[in-house]
Amino acid sequence: MITLQGLTKRYADHTAVDNLSLTVAPGRVTGFLGPNGAGKSTTMRMIMGLDRPTAGNALVGGKRYEELAYPLREVGALLDAKAVHPGRSARAHLRALARTNGIPARRVDEVLESVGLTSVAGRRAGSFSLGMSQRLGVAGALLGDPPVLMFDEPVNGLDPEGVRWIRDLMRGLAAEGRTVFVSSHLMNEMQVTADHLVIIGKGKLIAETSVQELIERSSLSAVRVRGPEVAQLQKFHDQLFEWSVPVRWKSPNELVIRGMAVEQVSDLAYDMGVRLHEVHTVDASLEQAYMELTADSVEFGSSTSRPATYGG
Numbered sequence: 106m107i108t109l110q111g112l113t114k115r116y117a118d119h120t121a122v123d124n125l126s127l128t129v130a131p132g133r134v135t136g137f138l139g140p141n142g143a144g145k146s147t148t149m150r151m152i153m154g155l156d157r158p159t160a161g162n163a164l165v166g167g168k169r170y171e172e173l174a175y176p177l178r179e180v181g182a183l184l185d186a187k188a189v190h191p192g193r194s195a196r197a198h199l200r201a202l203a204r205t206n207g208i209p210a211r212r213v214d215e216v217l218e219s220v221g222l223t224s225v226a227g228r229r230a231g232s233f234s235l236g237m238s239q240r241l242g243v244a245g246a247l248l249g250d251p252p253v254l255m256f257d258e259p260v261n262g263l264d265p266e267g268v269r270w271i272r273d274l275m276r277g278l279a280a281e282g283r284t285v286f287v288s289s290h291l292m293n294e295m296q297v298t299a300d301h302l303v304i305i306g307k308g309k310l311i312a313e314t315s316v317q318e319l320i321e322r323s324s325l326s327a328v329r330v331r332g333p334e335v336a337q338l339q340k341f342h343d344q345l346f347e348w349s350v351p352v353r354w355k356s357p358n359e360l361v362i363r364g365m366a367v368e369q370v371s372d373l374a375y376d377m378g379v380r381l382h383e384v385h386t387v388d389a390s391l392e393q394a395y396m397e398l399t400a401d402s403v404e405f406g407s408s409t410s411r412p413a414t415y416g417g
Contacts, residue, residue, distance in 0.1 A: 106131055106284055107152060107253060111161035114147050114308075121147045123308035124161070129286045131252065134279045136299030136316075137288040140399055144308040145288045146184070149257055153182050165253050177206040180253040181246030186238040186261070191231025195222055195241050198230055199248060208249055216244040221270075235262025243271070253284040260294060272298045292392035306399050316391060323394035328370045330360040332381035338374065361387070 107129035114122040122144040150156040152163040154170030199213040220240040279285045304312045353361045
């Protein structure tokens, strides 16, 4: 388990992380999201003892990182895939990590095989592609078989097979009861990988929620109605707009309504005696819901950026 208690990091007059408090629970993949400059990497570095907090605490299993006797046995992390001595082979790099944490040497070959690097274990890390470096970083994170794992942008440089592999790996680790905390800008990947989300902006907590809850509460979610008599709902346009419910006609037989639950739309049609062939919810994507939620927290956004809407 990872626990943040009033975690704060200031650099001169800039606050990178601002009084952040949350718990990253075991048994699920927790996605860590936020715009560029939101403080995600700084937060992860403080958890790993690489940056000292200005205030507050970052705890792993109830202890600060520097209090862990054998840290790789408690928490494994991939924060920078290229943070490896370029002249060392993959195997030598992992053996050095193993020695400093009392991990048996046989574990090195086990993790090299698990990440698919056995055939290149003798090659210098400096010759690795970004995707290979990511796999080596994952091997280092897994080396101590820790209960807590953190990954910062783990799919960078991976091909489609590698992306699927890391997705299955993270979900498998969570299913074993481990704490899995992963930062990513790839919303489509987070939508199919994460169970829970922590979203920050400008160093502050914006939301802590499940993926589905975030999508369902987005104003970009809608109800699509289709049927030969759907045009009769036109009579209720004034009433719908009084409720501030956006309505869009897709075709003479198809209507899209935002701001109402599917049950409300269905009941309205029933009360009017309107015959329908289809009524169903059209969810916003995680990307749409995320962009809507963080619109006021984007520090480096372009002037034309805005959340996408359903139907274009």
